[in-house]
Amino acid sequence: MSEIHIQNLTKRYGSTKAVDSVSLTIPDGTIFGLVGPSGCGKSTLLRMIAGFEQPTVGDVRLDGASILGVSPQERDIGLVFQSIALFNNMSVIDNVSFGPRMRGESEDDYLDRARDILAMLDIEDLENRDPRNLSGGQQQRVALGRALAIEPEILLLDEPMTGLDAKLKRRLQKEMVELFAELDITAIHVTHDQEEAMMMCDQIAVLNQGSIEQVGTPTQLYESPTNQFVADFIGTSNLLSATATGDSLDFGYAQVPHTHAEKGDVTVIIRPEHIEAGDGSLRAEITNQFYLGEKVRTYGQLPDDSEIIFDESQSSVQPGDEVSLSIDPELAQVHPKR
């Protein structure tokens, strides 16, 4: 059991609130994502869980007991930094066995453990190498192995894949998900890369300016964002201004039948894949088009000069075309304007 409860956590630096009244429950065995733009407070939150920052207000509980009074050394929380921070004065195996060694385990024990971990991470042949001479992906594995060697209750990952190339990133992400499932470990993964969070995490909290915008599974966040920020941050969304009348949405240049509870000024959120070119009431001029392999992403301009993005599996339009677009009212989300 390693369940984390974050209760009303706030961190103030002078008059700035880096983290503002955040409450979260991270269930045992989940990979929990903290996502948000730079400066949203996700790293500060992580540092408070690791014990490197003391919260101004609030509590962090591990399996029911507050860990605020526990030093970082005693918390049993593994951490992988964005900068990886390998100890360049030691070989790979000395890096991985560092934790158990400092905790006074016998040489046989910590070397056996480190070798098991290197084998698990598929880097047993790097044992005696100098970390400076490793590739980015290898360094990443060593840092992960070093954190796992202390058999932590919780593993914290602070944007550890920054700077790796896209393909390697995807491979490591998949491997880490499989590894964490195998180890049945609870992990908190901080990233500004929403795709990475969606791929790796069971649950995700979206942070903005120190506060939580929404917590949910990747499906919930993508399909039912509760506000514009989440809709915009997770995946790509069109945010269109409209006036809601109760049975239709009036865009000014077009009207779309739609039954909903909101009235007045609203923002209509619609994903690019839920817009079809051909028969519809939204007229747009195509401005740009990008071939992305599995889909073609097209940018258009609406009569009120706002931009609309839609995806097709095969392109039916060309830049310069005037097209009419239809949106599926069932898949559009209507939020009061803020």
Add this chain to the structure above:
Amino acid sequence: MLGSLFFYSVIGITILFILLPILVILLYSFVGSLSGNLLESFTFEYYREVFDGGFDPLILSLQLAIATTVLDVVIGVPAAYTLDRYDIPFADRLRDITILPMAIPGIVLGIAIVRTWGVPKFGVDLSGTVLLLLIAHVIFTVPFMIQTTTSALQSIDYQALEETAQNLGASWSQCFIHVLLPNIYNGILSGAILTFALSMGEFNITLFVYNPTDKTLPIEMFGGFTTSAVGQASALSVVFVAIIIVSLWLMQYLGEQDLPKVANV
């Protein structure tokens, strides 16, 4: 082609400028004076005089330089770390103070040190003691130690290294010894080499602080050059330069030996 020629010329001329006075001293150490036939006046007599005269100044200078270097490491490394690591009010101004001794003329520092530590009226009188020499040398050299250590610290993300070590369960002292020190070792080593060389050659401050029975090597040489024993003083200088070079090589060699062994495959 032309570019590399330029750079080779620059480095060649620079080396020549540094070596030229040393070569002149080398010449004087064998001939004593440039008047008369140089070949005829060539002699090892001055070196014999140096060796006959004993090595007290040399031994004192070596002892002083070693003690100074050790103290500089003990004081300078924690000072540099503290100034860089912690949010100390006015840390920048404090750092300025630590480099002041580099900027203040030696003559001013020398007189000030004598006035500060030689006031029998208040029960403080270190005048003429070797301890006062040590204080003076540490004041003069410790800024260089702090500077090199600070640059070494700033060249690595040592806060992440430290936090990682703590996160893995290392105590503060384990972290300092196993992680921090080895990663800034090169900076400390170059600081130590620098302070050793500076202490060996220090003259300005020492001139005001020394006691005639405890002369350092540079003071002894100054005596020689001002009392027309130019040949002997030159021979002593050559011995001095040789010892400095050998000491620096030795320190560098020993320093590299101590570096942790990591196999590079």
